[in-house]
Amino acid sequence: MSESAARGSGHPVGGRSAVRRPAPLLNIANVLTLTRLLLVPVFLLTLFAEGGHDPVWRLIASGVFALAAITDRFDGDLARRHGLITDFGKVADPIADKALTGSALVGLSLLGDLPWWVTLVIAVREIGVTLLRFWVIRYGVIPASRGGKAKTLAQVVAIGLYVLPLPSVLMPVAVTAMGVAVVLTAVTGIDYVVQAVRLRARGRQARTGA
Numbered sequence: 398m399s400e401s402a403a404r405g406s407g408h409p410v411g412g413r414s415a416v417r418r419p420a421p422l423l424n425i426a427n428v429l430t431l432t433r434l435l436l437v438p439v440f441l442l443t444l445f446a447e448g449g450h451d452p453v454w455r456l457i458a459s460g461v462f463a464l465a466a467i468t469d470r471f472d473g474d475l476a477r478r479h480g481l482i483t484d485f486g487k488v489a490d491p492i493a494d495k496a497l498t499g500s501a502l503v504g505l506s507l508l509g510d511l512p513w514w515v516t517l518v519i520a521v522r523e524i525g526v527t528l529l530r531f532w533v534i535r536y537g538v539i540p541a542s543r544g545g546k547a548k549t550l551a552q553v554v555a556i557g558l559y560v561l562p563l564p565s566v567l568m569p570v571a572v573t574a575m576g577v578a579v580v581l582t583a584v585t586g587i588d589y590v591v592q593a594v595r596l597r598a599r600g601r602q603a604r605t606g607a
């Protein structure tokens with residue numbers, strides 16, 4: 398979550414104006430991002446183990462999900478603190494987040510635990526924002542916004558609650574959390590569309606010298 402913003406700041410870490418060498422591609426922050434991607438199939442295997450409704454496997458699945466989500470916290474910190482910001486990280490970090498949350502949402506819907514419309518709304522926004530980033534990439538990178546980070550946190554909390562074998566009395570908590578996540582997902586998606594259109598217009602203007 399925080400990595401994209403850190404990586405997208407465009408400022409040398411530490412506030413100095415001295416020119417820094419570009420961070421190596423294979424650095425600890427990027428390795429954590431790739432680890433998050435690699436944990437996606439592990440998470441799915443545990444989610445679907447024993448038909449998907451075994452409480453012990455659901456607990457294990459929520460642990461794997463939490464572990465993957467936590468890498469998001471640390472890759473951002475490391476990138477910011479040690480100047481490990483790379484363009485690869487700026488693009489790969491949100492994609493890794495989307496792979497994790499997207500696979501969890503589809504998995505939960507396949508198991509009948511989450512309505513498909515929720516998965517669809519979130520998937521359309523996440524895929525749309527990823528495509529938007531590629532659409533404008535020649536003019537600049539759109540890093541994760543604060544709202545985007547809050548959205549991902551809300552999604553992670555809501556999905557985590559759905560993956561856990563919660564007693565039915567606690568389900569309203571999960572449903573409310575998912576409602577908040579859906580609203581944040583939609584609102585931040587619209588904000589990125591506005592940013593992308595502006596960035597592209599500015600970039601095109603600069604190119605034509607208008």
Ligand SMILES: O=P(O)(O)OC[C@H](O)CO
Pocket residue numbers: 398399400401469490491494495526540541542544545546548549585
């Ligand atoms: O809202 P996005 O697409 O910028 O995603 C935010 C990222 O998940 C933050 O790591």
